[in-house]
Amino acid sequence: MRTGFVELRGSALLKAPLRIEGEYQRPRDGTLVREVRVPYAETTTIRAGEVQIARAGKSPRTFSLSRAPELGGLQASFGALLSGDRALLEQHYRIAVDGTRARWVMTLTPKQPGLAAQLRSVVLRGRGAELRCIDTQPIKGDLQRTLLAGAARAAAGVSDASALQALCHGNGNGVAAR
Amino acid sequence: MTARRRLVLALAWLALLLLAGWLVGQRLDLSGDLRKFMPSAQTPAQRLLIDELGEGPGSRLLLVALSGDDAETLASQSAALRERLAAQSRFSTVANGGDDGLDAIAERLRPYRYLLSPTLDSQRLDAAFLADELAARVQDLGSPMASLVEPLLPSDPTLETLKLAESWQPSNAPQRLHGVWFDRAGREALLVLETRAAGFDPTGQQGAIDAIHSAFAAVRGDSPARLTLSGPGAFSVEIGSRTAREAGWIGTLDSLIFVLLLWLAYRSWKAPLLGALPLASGGLAGLGAVVLGFDGVHGITVAFGFTLIGVAQDYPIHLFSHQRAGLSPWASARALWPTLGTGVVATGIAYLTFLVSGVEGLEQLAVFTIVGLGTAALATRFVLPGLIDTGFSDGPHRRPRDQRPPQELMLSADEVADQILQVIRAPDNTWVKELFVYPAHL
Numbered sequence: 302m303r304t305g306f307v308e309l310r311g312s313a314l315l316k317a318p319l320r321i322e323g324e325y326q327r328p329r330d331g332t333l334v335r336e337v338r339v340p341y342a343e344t345t346t347i348r349a350g351e352v353q354i355a356r357a358g359k360s361p362r363t364f365s366l367s368r369a370p371e372l373g374g375l376q377a378s379f380g381a382l383l384s385g386d387r388a389l390l391e392q393h394y395r396i397a398v399d400g401t402r403a404r405w406v407m408t409l410t411p412k413q414p415g416l417a418a419q420l421r422s423v424v425l426r427g428r429g430a431e432l433r434c435i436d437t438q439p440i441k442g443d444l445q446r447t448l449l450a451g452a453a454r455a456a457a458g459v460s461d462a463s464a465l466q467a468l469c470h471g472n473g474n475g476v477a478a479r
Numbered sequence: 480m481t482a483r484r485r486l487v488l489a490l491a492w493l494a495l496l497l498l499a500g501w502l503v504g505q506r507l508d509l510s511g512d513l514r515k516f517m518p519s520a521q522t523p524a525q526r527l528l529i530d531e532l533g534e535g536p537g538s539r540l541l542l543v544a545l546s547g548d549d550a551e552t553l554a555s556q557s558a559a560l561r562e563r564l565a566a567q568s569r570f571s572t573v574a575n576g577g578d579d580g581l582d583a584i585a586e587r588l589r590p591y592r593y594l595l596s597p598t599l600d601s602q603r604l605d606a607a608f609l610a611d612e613l614a615a616r617v618q619d620l621g622s623p624m625a626s627l628v629e630p631l632l633p634s635d636p637t638l639e640t641l642k643l644a645e646s647w648q649p650s651n652a653p654q655r656l657h658g659v660w661f662d663r664a665g666r667e668a669l670l671v672l673e674t675r676a677a678g679f680d681p682t683g684q685q686g687a688i689d690a691i692h693s694a695f696a697a698v699r700g701d702s703p704a705r706l707t708l709s710g711p712g713a714f715s716v717e718i719g720s721r722t723a724r725e726a727g728w729i730g731t732l733d734s735l736i737f738v739l740l741l742w743l744a745y746r747s748w749k750a751p752l753l754g755a756l757p758l759a760s761g762g763l764a765g766l767g768a769v770v771l772g773f774d775g776v777h778g779i780t781v782a783f784g785f786t787l788i789g790v791a792q793d794y795p796i797h798l799f800s801h802q803r804a805g806l807s808p809w810a811s812a813r814a815l816w817p818t819l820g821t822g823v824v825a826t827g828i829a830y831l832t833f834l835v836s837g838v839e840g841l842e843q844l845a846v847f848t849i850v851g852l853g854t855a856a857l858a859t860r861f862v863l864p865g866l867i868d869t870g871f872s873d874g875p876h877r878r879p880r881d882q883r884p885p886q887e888l889m890l891s892a893d894e895v896a897d898q899i900l901q902v903i904r905a906p907d908n909t910w911v912k913e914l915f916v917y918p919a920h921l
Binding site for chain 2: 308310312314315319321335337341343345347352354356362364365414419439441442
């Protein structure tokens, strides 16, 4: 199970948001691999609460998943979403669903105080069975946006923030996708 | 002097003792520092050892275990407990294994990140190295590490702080469940605390332990979780409170028995009062001398010292027992004095050796005992006789045998002692006389 992604990382330390492209993979249950291909190569493996980041020519770095709340949200929701495990999702988040089947929005708000202290919400947007966009809003810092599947494909070559937002929200994707 | 006046004087003496007791109590700085009973340090290494025993991190460490609920609940209690305790100035460290990122590195160490880290020992901080590092940081910002790394970057672009944090990770730390330390079986959440108060500072440790208990009570809610505390501070508080409790009731019981015994033996309610005055004076004088002469009085000095000067209780009893009808108490005291004085001086000489031991606790004990016994003896010799009524006693009360009511089967303590004395003193019991060398005037 794999899907392409385009991610925009904003930071006060960067002149412009960093645009990263790559692929998410789920080689087996409980494991999530995030493979960055552009602009550099990097493989992140999330398994059993640990995050391992491997880069070419460097020894891999490992740290606890609890240190990267936005990723924790992604892992729990991604896995649960893909396997349709609503009970697992509800263990960690309050779930609010809005929209239609063709254009839905699911808002996850963390239940555990530890996660809630770091993460305000995760907003997932999709169309039918396709998860197209994840907006992660940490308590401190900028919104982090990940486009997936069709939206990621549509985002190829697009760098304008408002165009990417439109892709995320499901507007104007027809032009690029087809 | 009338009996009434003597009583007034005795009560005045008692009042004076109470006042002196209050004064000494004001200046009394009771300590539980066992180092006072160790030889004084000679070399720098010994000084370090003695210092560390009381003030070092080892003595200020408190270990906490939470148990009795499921691991997830315990973990959240552990986190909440740490949050509450870390906010208090009593504790310099509160650790539960929780991942608090770089907050775990002491603020005062952070300015020295480049000095502490080995990176620049072998690597020049030149343009090529810095460019390489900055490129890696851009990748970090695009990676899941971003939120971890971002706050560091402005002051630490080569991430020396992280390298330090990694190298300081203990190699055999307790296992982590739900983000906090647990024991091997996963049943107890573990915390380590370091108090600011020294290990042997009973008040400071008591305060810290009370703070832990009240924080836990607030954190626990209605969960069945239990708190277990260990560490030198916890031990000393436990020992202190248990000793105080036991000393309290044993002391009360002792005093009651003492009063009862004197009252029974001399059939006079004045006997317990007069009998207690020299000992109380001796104890207070000894304590006062230690308070004046030393910096803080050790609890052991007080407890053990009072046991040692307990023999002074015999002095007034000797005096009472030498009272005979028509004999002046002053004459009895004079007759008693050579033996009493010799005994006190001999004891004093024995304790003088403590003074040169170089151990402060023993020196305190010596001062306490010598001053205490001396005061009690002098009070018995020069003050007490003035307070005894001439017809006060005819020795321990002796009831003629033929007047004993037949139904009275129980013997009082003094009567038992009396029987023994009569056996020993019986003229035909010469072998007993030879067996017990019994001073004629006692």
